Amino acid sequence: MKTHTLLMPLDMHLHLRDGVMLENIAPLSAYSFSGAIIMPNLVPPVTTLDDVKKYKKRIMATVPNDYFEPYMTLFYKNYDKAFLESVVDNITAIKLYPDGATTNSDGGVSSFDIEEMRETLEAMSELDIPLCVHGETAGFVMDREAEFMSIYELLAKNFPNLKIIMEHITTKAAVDMLDKYDNLYATITVHHLLLTLDDVVGGMMMPHHFCKPIAKRPEDLDALLSVALEAHPKVMFGSDSAPHPKNKKESCGCAAGVFTAPIALQLLCEIFEQYDKLDNLQAFVSDNAQSIYGICPEFKEVVLEKRPFEVPASYSDVVPLYAGKEIGWAIQSVE
Ligand SMILES: NC(=O)N[C@@H](CC(=O)O)C(=O)O
Numbered sequence: 001m002k003t004h005t006l007l008m009p010l011d012m013h014l015h016l017r018d019g020v021m022l023e024n025i026a027p028l029s030a031y032s033f034s035g036a037i038i039m040p041n042l043v044p045p046v047t048t049l050d051d052v053k054k055y056k057k058r059i060m061a062t063v064p065n066d067y068f069e070p071y072m073t074l075f076y077k078n079y080d081k082a083f084l085e086s087v088v089d090n091i092t093a094i095k096l097y098p099d100g101a102t103t104n105s106d107g108g109v110s111s112f113d114i115e116e117m118r119e120t121l122e123a124m125s126e127l128d129i130p131l132c133v134h135g136e137t138a139g140f141v142m143d144r145e146a147e148f149m150s151i152y153e154l155l156a157k158n159f160p161n162l163k164i165i166m167e168h169i170t171t172k173a174a175v176d177m178l179d180k181y182d183n184l185y186a187t188i189t190v191h192h193l194l195l196t197l198d199d200v201v202g203g204m205m206m207p208h209h210f211c212k213p214i215a216k217r218p219e220d221l222d223a224l225l226s227v228a229l230e231a232h233p234k235v236m237f238g239s240d241s242a243p244h245p246k247n248k249k250e251s252c253g254c255a256a257g258v259f260t261a262p263i264a265l266q267l268l269c270e271i272f273e274q275y276d277k278l279d280n281l282q283a284f285v286s287d288n289a290q291s292i293y294g295i296c297p298e299f300k301e302v303v304l305e306k307r308p309f310e311v312p313a314s315y316s317d318v319v320p321l322y323a324g325k326e327i328g329w330a331i332q333s334v335e
């Protein structure tokens with residue numbers, strides 16, 4: 001049987017939520033990943049050192065037997081330098097949400113006034129704290145990410161020593177930005193390597209394919225595939241696995257978020273094999289992230305095998321991408 005081994009897989013964009021959802025969901029990522037960047041969009045968001053420490057403890061309590069490093073983040077506010085100095089050892093990045101752009105982003109940034117943000121972003125540059133960004137404007141839904149490119153340029157030019165991660169990119173416009181500024185990087189999800197808008201609303205409306213940013217056009221998918229499959233050194237895997245209870249997805253007013261954590265590595269193997277690029281998958285799911293973030297996860301070896309695997313209908317009350325469908329790869333062992 002054909003197998004493929006991945007060492008220390010990292011998920012550089014993950015939503016674990018809190019409470020019962022956290023307990024149900026975190027073990028699924030901890031099983032197959034060495035670590036993950038944990039998004040701070042709880043209600044209320046993670047904004048203090050105490051919030052970070054307590055949330056990390058709650059995460060660790062759900063995964064007592066697995067080696068798994070939750071790389072913690074704060075929800076971006078215009079923090080002052082003294083505060084950032086006091087938290088730098090407990091966080092890996094800060095996540096910026098435009099106010100209201102996505103699930104649980106209320107209280108995010110409402111105007112990108114560089115002078116208002118300068119103290120925070122200069123301190124982050126000095127302290128080497130990367131800025132992760134949900135890059136969407138309030139424009140027409142298909143144009144929001146492309147319109148945000150001017151804000152990325154403004155940030156990249158004004159803060160050349162700040163590492164800026166364009167999170168979950170979905171457009172050719174974002175792919176084209178990567179090589180324009182040394183300090184711009186990106187994460188790409190697995191669902192954005194598989195879906196276009198047609199898979200969301202082209203036939204029957206598919207709530208489990210609905211997320212922010214919404215999947216775009218075939219040419220955008222091709223651009224994402226081109227940098228992911230080559231494991232462009234500024235690109236990392238970030239699942240943006242975003243669980244919502246089934247009744248919040250299959251409802252009038254569907255919550256944004258696609259749940260992929262337990263099947264992400266399997267799907268990535270399938271995609272990379274299909275394009276004969278399996279040799280580049282290690283860089284995409286771990287090595288690039290280790291270099292960009294300067295992190296050194298502990299050893300974990302995940303062996304995947306090429307065989308049909310039926311995706312469960314649900315994990316607790318969360319419906320994953322491709323629920324009930326057969327995919328081409330499965331996890332054989334984790335050590
Ligand atoms: N991606 C999503 O559609 N949803 C995420 C938030 C986010 O990453 O934008 C969530 O928290 O549910």
Ligand SMILES: [Zn+2]
Nearest residue numbers: 102134167212
């Ligand atoms: Zn987002």
Ligand SMILES: [Zn+2]
Nearest residue numbers: 013039240242
């Ligand atoms: Zn997200």
